[in-house]
Amino acid sequence: MIVGLDMGGTNVDAVLIYQGKIIETSKIPTDHSNLLESIWGALKPLLSGQDPAKIKRMILSTTISTNAIIEQKTDPVGMIIESGPGLQKDFLSCGRENIFIGGYIDHRGREVSPIDKSEIERAARTLKRKDISAVAVAGKFSVRNAEHEIEINELLKD
Numbered sequence: 817m818i819v820g821l822d823m824g825g826t827n828v829d830a831v832l833i834y835q836g837k838i839i840e841t842s843k844i845p846t847d848h849s850n851l852l853e854s855i856w857g858a859l860k861p862l863l864s865g866q867d868p869a870k871i872k873r874m875i876l877s878t879t880i881s882t883n884a885i886i887e888q889k890t891d892p893v894g895m896i897i898e899s900g901p902g903l904q905k906d907f908l909s910c911g912r913e914n915i916f917i918g919g920y921i922d923h924r925g926r927e928v929s930p931i932d933k934s935e936i937e938r939a940a941r942t943l944k945r946k947d948i949s950a951v952a953v954a955g956k957f958s959v960r961n962a963e964h965e966i967e968i969n970e971l972l973k974d
Contacts, residue, residue, distance in 0.1 A: 817870045821858065823851070823878035830858040832866065840866075851880065894948040896939050896972075898931075898955035898964055913948055915939040925960030936971045 818833040825846060832840040842862040847854045863871075884890050893911040900920040908914070917939065919931040943951060953968045 817866070817872060819859070819862070819871055819874040821855065821874065821876050823855065823876065823880050825879055825883055828854045828858040830862045832862050834870075846880075891950045892946075892948050893950045893952060894939075894943045894946070896936070896951060896953045896968060898953075898958075898968075900928075900956040903956065908954075911952065913943060913946055915942060919955070919964055921955060921957045921961045921964055923957050923960065925957065927961070927963070931964050931967055933971060936968055940972055 817839075820831045820833065822829045823846065828842075828844050828846055830842040831838055840862050842858045844854065844857045847857075892913075894913040894915065895909070895911040896915050896917060897905075897908055898917050898919045898921075899905060899908055900922075905914070905916055908916075917932065917935045918929060919935075920927075920929040922928050943949075951972060953965045953972075955962075955964050958965045
């Protein structure tokens, strides 16, 4: 089964497909004050009585983030980037504040260099000082091993 979910500014539309045929649909109004509940609100009736183990793929489409960017309704975002060797920092920069840290996961998902927790603490202080509360963490080859991103997230929770 495949779940398709479109998170729009007005409605959340969801569809459940099995063997190329639509077997269930769901549509609910988007609650901008609680987007996660909007998603769950569309998924609950869609998946009621279904075996979740049969879901092979979930596809999410959204205009919410695109609209927020176009309408300039986003909060300032800081980036903590574990770039590793080979890429220029200016190529990777985005967001209001970019903080590049050491540490490195290689292309096979192996840790080459661990995270320096004091770098993360300094980054957190810098972001707080600049009144940035939304932070994204990105690491080169994190798709192969997300341990550094997860650890940084844990360090930033407070």
